[in-house]
Amino acid sequence: MSDEDAVEEAEELESLDEIETSAETPEADLLPRDREEDDYLQKARATFASNPFPVLLLSERMRIEFANEACERLFTDYYRLSGNLFSDAFGKALGAGVLHELYGSVHSREKGYSWKGLIRSKTRGSGTVLTKAYLFPLYSVGSRSPSNYIAFFDDVTTENKNLLRSVFLSLLEASKLKDNDTGKHIQRVNLYARRFAEILYDQFGYQSIDRDFIEDIGFLASMHDVGKIGTPDDILNKEGPLAEWEWSIMQEHTKNGAYILSTYPNPMAREIALNHHERWDGTGYPFKIENSMIPLSARIVSIADVYDALRMKRSYKEAFDHATAIENVKEWSGSHFDPALVDVFERIDGEFEKIYEENAD
Template sequence: MAKGEPGGLLFEQEMQVLEGALSELDDPCHADNPLLFKYEALARSYEKLLKETQKVFLISDIQGTILKEREEKIRTLLDNSNQGFLTFGRDLLVQKEYSVECTRLFDGKKIARAGIIDLLASPGTQEGARLSAIFQAIFAAEDEESRNRLIQQVPTGMMIGRRHIQVQVKSLFKPSGRREEDALLLILTDLTEKKEADAWLSFLNTHDKLTGLYNRNYAESLLPALMADKEFPFSVIVADLNGLKLTNDVFGHETGDRLIANAAAILFDCCCDRGMAVRWGGDEFLLLLPRTDAVACQELCEQIRDGCRQAAPSPIELSMAIGGATAEAPVAFGDLFRVAENRMYSNKLSESRRVHQNIILGLEFLQRENCFEIEGHVERLRELAADFAARLGISADSTEMRNLMLLASLHDIGKVALPKGILCKAGPLTPEEWEVVRQHSEIGYRMAQSIDEPVVADAILAMHERWDGTGYPFGRKGEEIPWLARILAIVDVYDVLTHDRVYAKAMSPQDALAELESGRGSQFDPALVLLFIEQAARQIAPAAAP
C-alpha cells in the first residue's frame, strides 16, 4: 500500500517491515535456507493481515465521519428549533445541553454540571424545593408507570427570569442494572413572545389601541352590570375634543393622534378608579360612573376642564366640550346618554366663541414663536389695514372690518406647518424650497376653514394671487381675487419692505411706495394701490419735512 493511499501513513512502519521481508525473500543468497518457505508464508500472512486491518480502519474512519456529520446535522436542527434541550441525572446536575437556545434561556449562565434546580427556580424558594422532591421521586420510582405519573406533576409552565417557558420532561432510563446512567430530558420552549402577543390581542379586545382607554364594544357589554340597581345614582359624562379637524388638516394625523392621546390621559387621570373611561368615537369620550351623584359628577367635569387648562399646547390648546347627566334611580342608558350628549352640545355652543378665540390666539402664538414673521408685523399690519379700510369706507364695527383684522392676524398662518429651516433661510431659496413655501396658502386656507372662517379662508388662499393672473396657487386675476385679499396684499408688502427681513434690509417708505407703484396693474389692484400710495404719501410727508 502506497503512502498516499488511505491508511498508508497510519501503518507506515508496518509497511516498511513487510517491504523489507519481501525484499529478503527475493535475495538469491537465501535460496538454500530451509526456513525460507516458512518465512515466506509468514510474510504473506502478515501482508494479508495488514491489508485487512487497513480496511477495518478505513471503514471505521468513514463511519466516524458519517456519525460526526449526522451529529452536526442533529445539532443544527436542534439549534434552529428555538427550543432548549438538556439532560440531567440522579445527582440533579446537568449532564449536557444540546442546543444554543439553552444559553439564551439561562442568560449565558454555565449549564454543564450546573444544578438543574438552580437553573429552573430561585434559590431557597418553595418552587425549587417542590421541583427537587418531584425529580428525586422520579429517579427513585421502580417502574415506568410510576415515573410517568410523577412526570405529570412537573409544572408545564415556568418563569425563568422574565421569560415564560414551557417545560416538557422525557424519561431516558436505561435497562435494569444500569441505573447510574438514568437521565431525564428537559425540552424548554420560550413562549414569551406568544404570551405577550396573546396579552396584546386580549387588551385590544377590550381597549382602544391609541389611547389605552376601554373601547365602545367592551363598555357596551358591561352596561347591564354597571347599571345594576345597586349602582345608582349613576352618572355619565360625554366629552368631545375641540380642534381635532384643524390639527389633522394642518399638522397631520400623527399630531392629531397625540392630541387625542393627551385628552384621553386627562380623562383617565380624572376618572381613575371612580368608573370607566371609554373612547366612544373618533373625538368623543365617555365616562361611566357608578355610585356617583350629580354633585360629584359636576366636580369631575370641572376637574377635567382644569386638566385641559393646565396641559401644554400640542400644538393647539387642549379643550373639550363636556356634558354630564345623573340618574338617581334605574333608567335606560340611552336616555341618560342623550341628556349628557345634549348638555355637551350646549356647552360646545356656549363656549364656541371662547374656544374659537383661544384657537386663533394659539395659532398667532405659534406664528410668533417659529420665526414666521417680522417682529411686530401682525400688529402693524392690523393698524395699517384698519386705517386703509377706513379710507375705503369700511365701518370699524362691520363684519368686513372684523374679517380684515382676522385676515391680518392669520394671513401667513399656514407657515406654521412648514420647515423652520426654509422659512428662516438667509440666502435665496431653491426651486424645490419655493414649492414647499407656496403650500402655505392652501394650508392656511384649510386652517381657517377648520375654525369656521370661510371668508377669511378664501382671502388667505388668494393672498399671493396677482392682478395679472401670474400668482399662485390658482392664477386668479383681477376681481376674481377676493377684495379683502387685494387690500391686505398691498398693506402686507408695504410693511415687509419697510422693515428688516432675514434675507433683505429695510427700504425707506418712499422707496417702498415706488416699489408698490411698479406693481400697479401687474401685482396689485391698480385702483386700490393708487389710493394706498396717496394715503401713505400724505402720512410720511410731514415726517420727511425738515
C-alpha cells in the first residue's frame, strides 16, 4: 500500500470513528470486547502510569485511550488528551502537512508503522513547549498489524533555549570587549524591557504580547547593540561629537547587528537590532520607518535603551539623574517614542529607577 493510499485510509478511518462515536448507544458500551485485548491494555496502562516520561496509548484508529500523569502534566495547558483523536489534540500544532505524513507513516509497513518528529505547542498564557515525539506500534498476540500505538514525548524546551542562548551570549561577551560601557547597561535594558512587556501583557491592544514575548525580550533586548562589533574603536570611544562621516559609520551597527542575528530562529532578535534607533515620527535610522511600522519589541527597547543611556556617564556626556532622564523621555513622546508606550513608562518609571539602582555599574 502506498503512502497516499495509507493517508486516505487513515482519513476514512477517522471519519468512520467520528460517525461511530456520535452513533453510540448505551447498549453499545455493553458489547463484549476481546478479554486478551483488555488485559493487554490494562498491563500497558499499569506499566506506564507512573513512568517519569510522558506517554500516550492510542487505539488503532489513533484515539487517545490513556495519558499517564507525566503526559497530562506536560500538556495540561495545551491539550485535552484522553478520549480525543490524536489529530484533534495535536493537529493544529503539527499542521496539515505533517499530520498527513504522520498518518501515512503509522499505517505504512515500509516505515515500520512508526513516526518521529517535533511538536511545538503554544498558548498565550503558558508560552511554548517544544517536544520530540516518537510513535511506535503495539501488537496483539497473533496480529501482523498494529492493534494500538504508543507515543513517547521528550520535552526539549529548556535544552533548545539554552543551546541558542549560549551561542549569542558569546557574541555579547565579544561586544563588551569593543565597548566598555555595555556591561551592566545590557543587563539593565533586559530588565527594563521585560518589565515593560509584563505590564503590557495585561493591557487591551497588546494581544501580540504573550509569555514567549516576555521571555524573549527579557533576553534579546541585550542584543540591540551587538552590531557594534563591526564599528571601529576610535569611533566607539571618541570623546565629543562625531563627524558626519563617523556618524554614518556608527549608524551601520543596526544593519550589522541584524545580519549577525539573521540566523537566530526568533525574528525578534533581528527586529530589535535593526530597528531600535528608528523613531516614531520617521526621523530615525537606518530606514526612517515610522509609527507602528516599527516592531513593538524595538519600540520597547528604544525607550529602555535611551533611559539607561541618559542615566550613564559616557565619554561624551555626564550622567543624568532619574528625574532628568524621565523628563527627556516625556519630551520625546510622539517624536522619538511611541506615545502610548511613554504613557505606560510614566506609570512605572519608579521601577526603572529601582532596576538602575540595584544594577548600577
